[in-house]
Amino acid sequence: MSSSRINPNITPDLLAGLQTAQQQLNETVLELSTGRSINSPSDNPVGTADLVLNLSAQAQNDSFQQNISDLTTRMQTADSSLASAVNVINQAITLGVSGGGSDLTTSERGSIATQLQGIQQQLVSIANTSVSGTYLFAGTLVENPPFTLNPAAAAGVTYNGNSSVTSVEIDTGQNVNVNVPGDQLFLNPSGSLLGSINQLITALQTNTGISAANVALGQASSEFEAQTVNYGTSLSQLASTGTELATDGVQLAAQESAIDGADIAQVATQFTQANVAYQTVLEAEGKILSLPNLLSFIQ
C-alpha cells in the first residue's frame, strides 16, 4: 500500500498565496488612492494610448476656449469703441443739418466747422483704439496708429494700416474674422466716414456744397454702421462656438473618465474583498505553519 507523496515543504506555496493576496490588496489601494484604473501603461495599453489622444484633444479644446475668451474681450472693446463712434457721428449729422441753415452767418458756420473738427479728431482717436499696444483697426499693421490727421489729404487723414482681415481658428477647421480694417470702416469707398466729415468741414468753411456733404455723411454713416455689424456677427460666432467647445470639453472629460477612471464603488468592494482575503490567508497560514509534526509527539 502506497500513496503518492505530497510536497512536505509548503512554505513557498503559502508565501506565494500571501503575496498574491497582498498584491490584489495593493492594486485596489492604488486604484482607490488615485481614483484611476490605469496607473501605468501596462495596466491597459490600449486605454493608455486612447488616453494620450483624449488628453491632447482636451488640451486643444482648452486652448480654443482660451482663445475665444481673449478674442471676445478684444472684440468687445472694438465693438464698444465703434458704438461710441456712432454717437459722435450722430452729433456730426445734427451739426451738419444745422450748418446747412440758410440764416447762418459765416462765423456761425465757422464755429460749427470748428466743432466738426473736434468730432473729426474724436473719430480719428476712436479709429486708433488699441489694446495692449495692438491697434484694432489697422488691418495687420497693428503696431502703429493707423490714422494720422493730414489736412492736405482729401479725407483729412492718412491711413497707415492695410486692408488685411485677420482670421483666427476657433475650433478645428472653423475660423472667425477678428477685425475689420480701418480703411473699410472709416474710409469705405461706398461711403467714407472721415472723408465725408472732412468734406462737410470744407463745405461749411467755404459755404459751398453743404447739402451734398450732408448727404454724403448720411451715406457714410449708414455704411459705417453696416460695417460694424461684422463685429457683432463675429462675437455671436465666438459665443456659440465657445458653448460648443464647452460641451465638447465636458464630453472629452467624460471619455477620459471612462478610459481611466476607477469605478470607486466597485474598487471599494474589491478592496474590502482583498482585505478580507488577505486577513484570512494570514490567519490560515499562521495556523498551518504552527501545526505540530510527528516528531512533536515522539517521547
Place this chain on the structure above:
Amino acid sequence: MSLTTSLYTTLSALEADQGAIAVTSNNISNVNTPGYSRQVAVLEEAPIVSFGNLQFGTGVDLASVQGVRDNVLQLRLDQQAQTQGQLNTFVAGMNEIQPVFNEAAGSGLESSISQFFNSFQQLAADPTNLGLRQSTISDGQTLAAGFNQAATTLNSQQQAADQGVVQSVSQINTLSSQIASLNGQITAATGQGQTPNSLLDQRALLVNQLSGIVDVSSITADTTGLTLTTKGGALLVTGNQSFNLTTQPNAAGFQDVYSQGADITASIQSGSLAGYLQLRDQEIPSLSSKLDTLASGIATAVNTQSTAGFDLNGAAGGNFFVPPAAGPGAALNLAVGITDPKKVAASADGTPGNNANATALANLQSQSIVSGQTPITYYSSIVFQVGNDTSNATAAQSGQQLVTQQLQDQQGAISGVSLDQEGANLVLYQNAYSAAARVAGVIASLFSTAINMGLVTTA
C-alpha cells in the same frame, strides 16, 4: 550455527539501524537546506550461509544511502528557470522605463507636445503679443527638455542593461568554475564506487542558478560528469574544466558576449542575460529610435513652416529648433534655436498682425508630419508599445511563476524532507535497534548458560 554467528547477525542489525538513524538525523538536519534531496537508507538482507541442507540468514546490510531525486524534473526546472530569468529581468527593466511614458500619472510627453502646438494657436489670436511669443519659445524648451529627459532615461536604462550583461557573464563564469570543480569531485567519488549525494545536490543547485542566467543545455556522460553548453552550443563546462565567457565592446560601445573568440551574443535565447540583451539591443533601441523619429519629425516640420513665414520684424523666419542631425540623437539633443520672442515667425506676409503662419504652425499637430501620422498619434503608439510589451511580459511572468511553483511542488513531493516521515522512520529504526540489542542480551545470557554448563557448585 553458533551463538557467535547469531551475535554477529545481531551486530549487523545494530550497525544497519545506527546507519539508518544517521541518515534520518541528516535528513532532519537538512530539512530547510536549499537544493537538498532527502536520502534513504537502503537496507538489504545479508548473504545466507548453508549448513548441510539448511540455510541461515546472516542479518542485514546497509547497502547504500540513496539521494531521492528526479533528473527529468530537475531538467524541466532548469528550463523553467531560464524562461523565468529572462522575463524577470525584462519586466524589471520595463518597469523602470514605464514612468517615462506614464500618461495616466501625467508624466509623459503628451502635455508638452500639445502645449507646444497650442501655444502657437494662442499666438495666432494675438500675433504681436510678446508674452505669447515668449510662451511659444518656453513651451518649445519644455518640449525639448521632455524629449531630452526621456532619451536620457532610455539611455541610462540601456547602460544599466549593458552592466547587467557584464555582471551576468561574470556570474556565469563563477558558477561554471564551481560546477566544473564539483564535476571533478563527483567523478572521483563515483570512480571509487561512492554515491556523492551532497555533491550532486550542490551541483544541481548551481546548474539551476546558472539556468536563471543563461540558456544552459546539459549532457551527462559517465566518464566526464556533466557537460554544459549554451543552447547555441558555446561550451561552458566539460568534466572538471570550465570555459569562461568574455565580453568585448561592439561598434555601439556595448559589451557583446564571446565564447572562445566567437561572438555568441545573438544566440543567447533565455535566462536573465537574454533579458538584458533583449532590453539593451531590441526594446530600448526600438523606443529610442521612435522617440528620435518623433522629435525629428516635429522639429523638421516646425522649422520648415517657420522658415516659410516672417518674424515680428518682417524678416524671413528662421529655424525654431536647432535642426536635428540625421540618425540617432534627435530626441536627446532637441533644442530651441531662438531666444528672441520677436524671431517667432507668426506672420505669413511680413506684416506684424498677420497670424497665418502661427495658425499653420499650430495646425501641424493635426497633420501627418511623423512617419505618416500626427505627432500625438505617433506618440500614442510609442506609449502603447511600452504598455503592451510590459503587460505581455508581466502576464507571461505570472504564468511561468505558476508553472515553476508547480514543478517545485512536484520536486518537493519527490525530494523534500518530511518531518513526519523522518519521525516515523526514527521510531522504526529505534525499535529495531532496541530489539537487536535485546537479542544481543539474550545471546549473552545463553553464552553464560553454555559456559556454566556442567560446572559443579559446592555448597
